[in-house]
Amino acid sequence: MKRYEELANTIATEIAAGRIKAGTRLPSVRTLTTQYGIGQTTVFRAYYLLEERGLIQVRERSGYYVAQGVVANVQQNPARDESPAPALVSVSDVIFSVLDAVRHPGIVPLGSAFPSPMLFPLYRLSRAMSQAGRTLGPWNSVLDMPPGNEHLRRQIALRYTTMGAPQTLDEILITNGALEALNLCLLAVTKPGDIVAIESPCFYAALQAVERFGLRAVEIPVDPVTGLDLGVLESALRAHPVRAVWAMTNFQNPTGASLSREKKRALVALLAKYQCPLIEDDVYGELYFGPERPPPAKAFDTEGLVMHCTSLSKVLAPGYRLGWVAAGRFADAVRRQKLMTSISTSGPIQAGLAEYLQHGGFEKHLRKLRTTLNHQMETMEEAIQAALPRSIRYHRPAGGYFLWLRLPAEVDAMQLHASALTHGINVTPGTIFSRGNLYGNYIRLNCGHPWTPKMADAIKTLGELLDTLLSRDDHAALPSPSQPLLPVDDATRPNIS
Amino acid sequence: MKRYEELANTIATEIAAGRIKAGTRLPSVRTLTTQYGIGQTTVFRAYYLLEERGLIQVRERSGYYVAQGVVANVQQNPARDESPAPALVSVSDVIFSVLDAVRHPGIVPLGSAFPSPMLFPLYRLSRAMSQAGRTLGPWNSVLDMPPGNEHLRRQIALRYTTMGAPQTLDEILITNGALEALNLCLLAVTKPGDIVAIESPCFYAALQAVERFGLRAVEIPVDPVTGLDLGVLESALRAHPVRAVWAMTNFQNPTGASLSREKKRALVALLAKYQCPLIEDDVYGELYFGPERPPPAKAFDTEGLVMHCTSLSKVLAPGYRLGWVAAGRFADAVRRQKLMTSISTSGPIQAGLAEYLQHGGFEKHLRKLRTTLNHQMETMEEAIQAALPRSIRYHRPAGGYFLWLRLPAEVDAMQLHASALTHGINVTPGTIFSRGNLYGNYIRLNCGHPWTPKMADAIKTLGELLDTLLSRDDHAALPSPSQPLLPVDDATRPNIS
Numbered sequence: 001m002k003r004y005e006e007l008a009n010t011i012a013t014e015i016a017a018g019r020i021k022a023g024t025r026l027p028s029v030r031t032l033t034t035q036y037g038i039g040q041t042t043v044f045r046a047y048y049l050l051e052e053r054g055l056i057q058v059r060e061r062s063g064y065y066v067a068q069g070v071v072a073n074v075q076q077n078p079a080r081d082e083s084p085a086p087a088l089v090s091v092s093d094v095i096f097s098v099l100d101a102v103r104h105p106g107i108v109p110l111g112s113a114f115p116s117p118m119l120f121p122l123y124r125l126s127r128a129m130s131q132a133g134r135t136l137g138p139w140n141s142v143l144d145m146p147p148g149n150e151h152l153r154r155q156i157a158l159r160y161t162t163m164g165a166p167q168t169l170d171e172i173l174i175t176n177g178a179l180e181a182l183n184l185c186l187l188a189v190t191k192p193g194d195i196v197a198i199e200s201p202c203f204y205a206a207l208q209a210v211e212r213f214g215l216r217a218v219e220i221p222v223d224p225v226t227g228l229d230l231g232v233l234e235s236a237l238r239a240h241p242v243r244a245v246w247a248m249t250n251f252q253n254p255t256g257a258s259l260s261r262e263k264k265r266a267l268v269a270l271l272a273k274y275q276c277p278l279i280e281d282d283v284y285g286e287l288y289f290g291p292e293r294p295p296p297a298k299a300f301d302t303e304g305l306v307m308h309c310t311s312l313s314k315v316l317a318p319g320y321r322l323g324w325v326a327a328g329r330f331a332d333a334v335r336r337q338k339l340m341t342s343i344s345t346s347g348p349i350q351a352g353l354a355e356y357l358q359h360g361g362f363e364k365h366l367r368k369l370r371t372t373l374n375h376q377m378e379t380m381e382e383a384i385q386a387a388l389p390r391s392i393r394y395h396r397p398a399g400g401y402f403l404w405l406r407l408p409a410e411v412d413a414m415q416l417h418a419s420a421l422t423h424g425i426n427v428t429p430g431t432i433f434s435r436g437n438l439y440g441n442y443i444r445l446n447c448g449h450p451w452t453p454k455m456a457d458a459i460k461t462l463g464e465l466l467d468t469l470l471s472r473d474d475h476a477a478l479p480s481p482s483q484p485l486l487p488v489d490d491a492t493r494p495n496i497s
Numbered sequence: 498m499k500r501y502e503e504l505a506n507t508i509a510t511e512i513a514a515g516r517i518k519a520g521t522r523l524p525s526v527r528t529l530t531t532q533y534g535i536g537q538t539t540v541f542r543a544y545y546l547l548e549e550r551g552l553i554q555v556r557e558r559s560g561y562y563v564a565q566g567v568v569a570n571v572q573q574n575p576a577r578d579e580s581p582a583p584a585l586v587s588v589s590d591v592i593f594s595v596l597d598a599v600r601h602p603g604i605v606p607l608g609s610a611f612p613s614p615m616l617f618p619l620y621r622l623s624r625a626m627s628q629a630g631r632t633l634g635p636w637n638s639v640l641d642m643p644p645g646n647e648h649l650r651r652q653i654a655l656r657y658t659t660m661g662a663p664q665t666l667d668e669i670l671i672t673n674g675a676l677e678a679l680n681l682c683l684l685a686v687t688k689p690g691d692i693v694a695i696e697s698p699c700f701y702a703a704l705q706a707v708e709r710f711g712l713r714a715v716e717i718p719v720d721p722v723t724g725l726d727l728g729v730l731e732s733a734l735r736a737h738p739v740r741a742v743w744a745m746t747n748f749q750n751p752t753g754a755s756l757s758r759e760k761k762r763a764l765v766a767l768l769a770k771y772q773c774p775l776i777e778d779d780v781y782g783e784l785y786f787g788p789e790r791p792p793p794a795k796a797f798d799t800e801g802l803v804m805h806c807t808s809l810s811k812v813l814a815p816g817y818r819l820g821w822v823a824a825g826r827f828a829d830a831v832r833r834q835k836l837m838t839s840i841s842t843s844g845p846i847q848a849g850l851a852e853y854l855q856h857g858g859f860e861k862h863l864r865k866l867r868t869t870l871n872h873q874m875e876t877m878e879e880a881i882q883a884a885l886p887r888s889i890r891y892h893r894p895a896g897g898y899f900l901w902l903r904l905p906a907e908v909d910a911m912q913l914h915a916s917a918l919t920h921g922i923n924v925t926p927g928t929i930f931s932r933g934n935l936y937g938n939y940i941r942l943n944c945g946h947p948w949t950p951k952m953a954d955a956i957k958t959l960g961e962l963l964d965t966l967l968s969r970d971d972h973a974a975l976p977s978p979s980q981p982l983l984p985v986d987d988a989t990r991p992n993i994s
Contacts, residue, residue, distance in 0.1 A: 099642075099836055102639060102642070103639055103640065103642055105636055114639075117635035117636060117637075117639065118635050122633065126845075129626065129627070129630050129845055130627040133623035133626050133627055137619075138619060139614060140816060141611075141816025142599060142602070142611075142816075143600065144816055145816075176673050176818075176839040176842075177839055177841075179837075180839045187709060192690075192710075192711030193689075193711075205837060208837045212837065213689075214689030214690075214711050313840075318638040319637060319638025319841065319843070320638075320844065320845060321673075321840070321841055321843040336593055337709075339593065340676075340702060340705045340706070341838075342674055342839070343674055343676050343818070344674075344816065345818065346816070346819075346843050346846050347816035347818075348623070348816075348846065349846060
């Protein structure tokens, strides 16, 4: 470890332990130079590194200060007589801590929800934007209003036809990414006080939406191999007036689970029986490693009860914020929610991405992206098997870029998250994927970034941090890759709450 | 009137009267040719006109059908023994009817909420987009996340400094237009069941937000000259735990009213006394006709209680969907709402508009736009005075592009809206700006479109429609322009509900 890194880690530990509070001014470069007997450059580089990690902030003509938020109030390895660490940060704070850390390029993004932006055809995209921009007329701002740009909706409709789930143009509504689509669907079919069914573990945005809109949630367990438990879902539908089910059918976040074709068909039939809408989140569906795209549940929907939400954010154009929903019988209700929420989706973005979808070489890009992600996941697995305790369990998903790791029961993933962050590593603690601290010994790792020595180091550091949280006896090599890793067991099957 | 226009109006009247129902197939061109003894071209042109107005829709290889929605179930001039018209369409439906009509370029857009897209520098904007697009790096998708692109926030911060209300970069959050900003602010400071204060009449989106998020509203009267009634507001603050006030301080929609500097200062002081946040909607503030920009209430805010929301949609780039909020002490709470609602605002749009704001000539464009809108409003006033009954009252606002007309008490603006739509004219009935049918004899006219003969005809048609709704005696010339028009009287001061 370089000298400036050592200094940065020393300061990071002080901050993490709460011994330097948020908002405190750090010693001047001159002071540290004298105090540690080191060069000014070393101090500058240490401060720069801490700034990159989001731990400190510069204020012009004033100096460096400890940043608000990120790790404030988290104690690293608290002594036994101090108050215990887990409860000090709320789940909600950790969600934003994970999201905020994404903004700092200095942090190893194992906790990010996005693949690396290096994997996308930025030049072709920007060229498509310019080409479409030149043909935008004054009335586009009106014509691109919900349901959205017709050229774009035609391109999207073509994709549905190809995957065997044809949609009419009228049923496709363009949104600001999939998250807006999901939220609009929820608002379209519920009112405050209603009950909805969500997954456990689930994409944390579902938990946030339930809370913000004053809904009540029934949590349906997700098996990391076979996905949503339809038996439990049916009990819930029988017992409660469930207004909607929000679920991810392919490469679920965080588990990576997918429903089989048969199970999707059964899910749609079950919901039709209860006339309950499905809000289907399928943002990872295009990122399959097998021979063909797994169909969405929407492909089996004959009654227009499924609202199929997806986007280009994880497969083509991160940051462009373009998504859509094929909303079936709810198309008009969702369109009205869109008008009330953000009026419209940006016209130049709609036109630019329509142009790309038609002429940009999307299929070729997707083929390359799938191969890359599959390879990156393999590399990550090798690193995990070399550096993490053998007691760790996970199931390799058939697509996407997440690994959902079960750590030994005595590990607190929130503590691991906080400690890792002080080392410039972002991992997502399982806790944020449910309401009841259910996955306290799980972490989600992102394999969406090209492998680098820094990432290899990060996995090693994670291994060391886990060692300090575990008894030494437990640490040994993982079973060799030829031996199949066990799927996660019943610990992932919480009761409905 | 041309022959095809006559035919179109005949059919439109049949549709409006409910004698041809939504979804009905219209007679074939051949049938009408025989029936009326007219040429095929005349029939085709009539159908094309009706399609433009959104009254009918073509289905491929099948023919023309009466469209769903727009005017279904509205009866024009019902006979006295039929059920009365007003209750047949809900306010909520009329809001969407007004919005939908905007999408049809054939409809005279007097009811639109947007100025003409012809008034904006589309070429310069698209050039700025291309220029910024070329410099977008892979990490922009991460760096542009909330609070948003730093270059853009710097440009916006400069504007605040210029108007005497300096804001730090951290307090500025980029959003998908002002509407998203307003909704996020509301979500940041309320939970379902809370009470908020809104204006009466108010921008209808406030009513929609209150309903969707399960809030309760106290309506504070707005005087078309002096704006929000602070006396009534103070009573409300004393009587209820009001969690936020949502108000428009400059060129209010729909009245055009502005608060004076003194009144803005008093409003901010009043809210500080009750520690109640102000969600300030200032989307028309830049469109002043006087010598200088009226300040926002935010300029008098020393406690960070004001969340100042605005956008570029009405002043520069319609359809780009770029807005922001300077959220004071709520900056972090609003940023979290943004992450949960739509994650981020489109990166290429943020970068492109930052480029335009810095180099595109925004001030020059604004000067020209203000002159144009002022002139268009004058022209509209002349047309109104020549063609509408003299009993109509309004107050000319000092900026923006809306005229808020009080019609004689016996006129039902919902009926006028429906009748006008069958003539291809969209006007906004006052009813949609409150919860309790309070402005049933008001309409809002949009002066944001360049004057055309079609618009002149539309005003004349409105005059004729009003004539049919009024006794003949009432119809005479308006007072000459030299004589000041009266401000709207106490009828605009409803009680709190």
